[in-house]
Each structure stands twice: as structure tokens, then as C-alpha cells.
Amino acid sequence: MKSLPPNIVLTEASAADLPAIAETARVAFLSDTHTQLKDLVNGGSWFTSSDAQQWLQSLLDNPQIDIIVARNQEIPPDRSPTEVYPAPIAGFSIWGKRNYDDTTNSAPAAPPGPRPPAPMHPSLPVHRPLTVRDLEFITNQSMADWQGYFCPPSVRCRFVVSCSVRPEYQGRGIGGALLRWGIDKCDDEGVYCWVQSSMGALRAYEAVGFTEVGRLELNLDDFSEGHSRHDGKGWGIYVWPYMRREPTILRSGDGDA
Numbered sequence: 001m002k003s004l005p006p007n008i009v010l011t012e013a014s015a016a017d018l019p020a021i022a023e024t025a026r027v028a029f030l031s032d033t034h035t036q037l038k039d040l041v042n043g044g045s046w047f048t049s050s051d052a053q054q055w056l057q058s059l060l061d062n063p064q065i066d067i068i069v070a071r072n073q074e075i076p077p078d079r080s081p082t083e084v085y086p087a088p089i090a091g092f093s094i095w096g097k098r099n100y101d102d103t104t105n106s107a108p109a110a111p112p113g114p115r116p117p118a119p120m121h122p123s124l125p126v127h128r129p130l131t132v133r134d135l136e137f138i139t140n141q142s143m144a145d146w147q148g149y150f151c152p153p154s155v156r157c158r159f160v161v162s163c164s165v166r167p168e169y170q171g172r173g174i175g176g177a178l179l180r181w182g183i184d185k186c187d188d189e190g191v192y193c194w195v196q197s198s199m200g201a202l203r204a205y206e207a208v209g210f211t212e213v214g215r216l217e218l219n220l221d222d223f224s225e226g227h228s229r230h231d232g233k234g235w236g237i238y239v240w241p242y243m244r245r246e247p248t249i250l251r252s253g254d255g256d257a
């Protein structure tokens, strides 16, 4: 795994960071076909809406959620080294916790016995034409089914709510470090973590030890409401991989030469 560039530091987010976090998600998802279709039909990016700001604020206020930002502390040439200004945000990750509210620390980290069967792939509604609202309904339903599967009652786990790195900062180890923040906690606590990945992020999650356990796969052309892509090509198949990572338990002697 790449090491974090020396000018980038990870810190917990504050309320002042929320607009930059939303903007980071907006630009990071510009090349994502699912997002492009929704933005086209809805007439703009959800990330710039007041709903998005309210959602982020509710996450910041939630003690079961951690929001971590990667800040670029490099001093730009047009700034004086003594000037105080907020370091720009290069990326962020949002991590959720389940069943950590028990202060006795007695919730098991992994369910005993075999895992239940994975959720079925949802079927398409029978009415035609299908719309982006149908797409949102199916993706939300799928997420709810998998959340139930991944988070049995009384079992502790962590999950990635969201993770984005601004395109100009991608490929430099920042996304990996933002994921490592939560993964290290999982390893310390002996709990697994899971994520509903975007299609483009699959490799980034695999690089830190997640493996795919199921997927939602839909043809976006079925929901396009007659809208073409800007390049005239079809929207094509979109895949949402559901991924899980087991904790790495370090035994004494591990890591010795």
C-alpha cells in the first residue's frame, strides 16, 4: 500500500468542513455513470443540495458516525507561511458503527455459527417505462437488505458510509489511508467491516482487504427515461459490489523477521 504524501494529514471533521466534503463527493463522482444519470434527470448534483448538507450535519451529530478528512497542509505559493487559513480538503471517509452503544463492551464481534443466506438480487418492477425513481427505490431496497444481512442484532461491526478523494489527489494513497483509519480500528477491536462500493472503487477496497460477497447489477439504460449520455454512448451495466473485510488479528510473533 502507498504511504500517505507528507503534506497530507488526517483529522476529524468539523461543521466548517461540511461544504468542502460535499464538494469533494461531487467532483469525485463526476465520472460515475450512475451519478451522471441521476444528476441529468434530477437537474443537478444531489451533493450540492441543502438535503446533502442536512444529511452530513446529521452524521456529524451522530456519535455512531466518524467523519475523517484528509487535509493538504502544503502552503500554496500565494500564501505567507504565517497566514492562518483552513487547509484544503483532499478527501474524506465516513465510517459507521453498529452495536457500540452497549457500554459493557459485551456485544460479540462476530455472530456464532454459519452466516445466513445472502439477500436475493431484487427483481425489476413490472410497470414500463422504468424511471430514475425506480432505480433509487431498487438501490435503496438492496442497501436495506444487505444492511440487515451484514448487521445482525447485537453484533458489532463498522461500515463505510462514504469515501471520496478529489480527482486531482487520486492515486497518491489518500483513499487507502482514509480507509485504513477505520480498518485499523476494526483490527484493534477484532470486528469485521463492510461497504456497498461504487463500481469504480472496487479495486481500492480490495487493496485494503475487502472481498466481494454479492452485488447489485442493473442496466442503467432501463431507467434512463430517454436521456442519452453526453458522449452519445449507452449508459450500460452498473455494478454495486457488497464487500466485507475480516479483522486481521495479530498474534504474538506476527511481524517478526
Ligand SMILES: CC(C)(COP(=O)(O)OP(=O)(O)OC[C@H]1O[C@@H](n2cnc3c(N)ncnc32)[C@H](O)[C@@H]1OP(=O)(O)O)[C@@H](O)C(=O)NCCC(=O)NCCS
Binding pocket: 001, 002, 028, 029, 162, 163, 164, 165, 166, 169, 170, 171, 172, 173, 174, 175, 176, 177, 195, 196, 197, 198, 199, 200, 201, 203, 204, 205, 207
Ligand atoms: C475510490 C477512491 C476513494 C480511491 O482514492 P485514491 O486516493 O485514488 O486511492 P489510493 O491512491 O489510496 O489507491 C488505493 C488503491 O486502490 C487502487 N485503485 C484506486 N482506484 C483505482 C482504479 N480506478 N482502478 C484500479 N485500481 C485503483 C490503487 O491502485 C491502490 O492500490 P494499491 O494500494 O495496491 O496501490 C477514489 O478513487 C474516489 O474518490 N473515487 C470516486 C468516488 C467513489 O467511487 N468512492 C467510493 C464510494 S463507495
